[in-house]
Amino acid sequence: DVKVTQSSRYLVKRTGEKVFLECVQDMDHENMFWYRQDPGLGLRLIYFSYDVKMKEKGDIPEGYSVSREKKERFSLILESASTNQTSMYLCASRGTGRTNEKLFFGSGTQLSVL
Amino acid sequence: LAKTTQPISMDSYEGQEVNITCSHNNIATNDYITWYQQFPSQGPRFIIQGYKTKVTNEVASLFIPADRKSSTLSLPRVSLSDTAVYYCLVGSSGGYNKLIFGAGTRLAVHP
Numbered sequence: 001d002v003k004v005t006q007s008s009r010y011l012v013k014r015t016g017e018k019v020f021l022e023c024v025q026d027m028d029h030e031n032m033f034w035y036r037q038d039p040g041l042g043l044r045l046i047y048f049s050y051d052v053k054m055k056e057k058g059d060i061p062e063g064y065s066v067s068r069e070k071k072e073r074f075s076l077i078l079e080s081a082s083t084n085q086t087s088m089y090l091c092a093s094r095g096t097g098r099t100n101e102k103l104f105f106g107s108g109t110q111l112s113v114l
Numbered sequence: 115l116a117k118t119t120q121p122i123s124m125d126s127y128e129g130q131e132v133n134i135t136c137s138h139n140n141i142a143t144n145d146y147i148t149w150y151q152q153f154p155s156q157g158p159r160f161i162i163q164g165y166k167t168k169v170t171n172e173v174a175s176l177f178i179p180a181d182r183k184s185s186t187l188s189l190p191r192v193s194l195s196d197t198a199v200y201y202c203l204v205g206s207s208g209g210y211n212k213l214i215f216g217a218g219t220r221l222a223v224h225p
Contacts (some may be wrong), residue, residue, distance in 0.1 A: 004157075010169055014158065015224075026187055033213065035215070040217075042215050042216060042217040042218045043158070043199070043201070043215040043218075044215075045212065045213065045215075048213070053191060056176070056212065058212060058214075090158075092155050092157070094213075102148060102160040102163060103148075103154055103158070103160070103171065103203075103213065104160075105157025105158050105159065106155070107156060108155070108157055110155075
């Protein structure tokens with residue numbers, strides 16, 4: 001089974017701190033995604049990456065950046081955390097093939113910014 | 115990018131069949147339709163995927179009409195453990211693929 005591992009299940013940070021959320025997948029997937037989830041808003045795409053060092057903005061990239069130096073790892077960076085970034089963050093990966101590939105999600109990181 | 119629209123919530127009772135419909139009027143030729151299930155404090159997990167007509171697996175069926183502008187997830191004989199949020203996702207298998215989820219449907223199954 002594909003495994004998508006997020007480094008922390010719960011994280012508490014202070015306003016203004018630089019925050020790193022790490023995600024690792026073990027299936028050699030080309031595509032990786034970062035979503036945030038807030039009550040009543042579903043999943044909103046922050047950034048995605050379709051190859052090493054390649055990244056594209058999602059719907060809500062403001063206040064975030066990402067890094068993909070190795071194929072298996074996709075990091076989400078909050079340059080200066082703010083209270084409105086308190087949320088559940090979900091990482092996902094997906095392969096690329098002639099038939100459609102499904103998304104595999106990690107368990108999520110619940111981030112609280114105080 | 116195909117946008118999806120689903121009912122916000124649904125209620126059902128144990129043993130009933132539940133049908134959740136998703137609208138995706140601007141679906142592209144290369145797009146597949148995929149449904150995910152999410153329990154509280156967990157990431158979504160894949161349920162079923164289809165391109166056209168009908169697909170069935172051990173947990174659900176997916177009905178897609180000929181124009182592909184909508185799809186219906188059918189859950190036979192639901193139980194309390196099927197209480198979850200269900201998401202419809204439309205997208206292709208290309209490498210450059212921005213996968214956007216809708217708000218999902220919150221299904222509550224009652225005893």
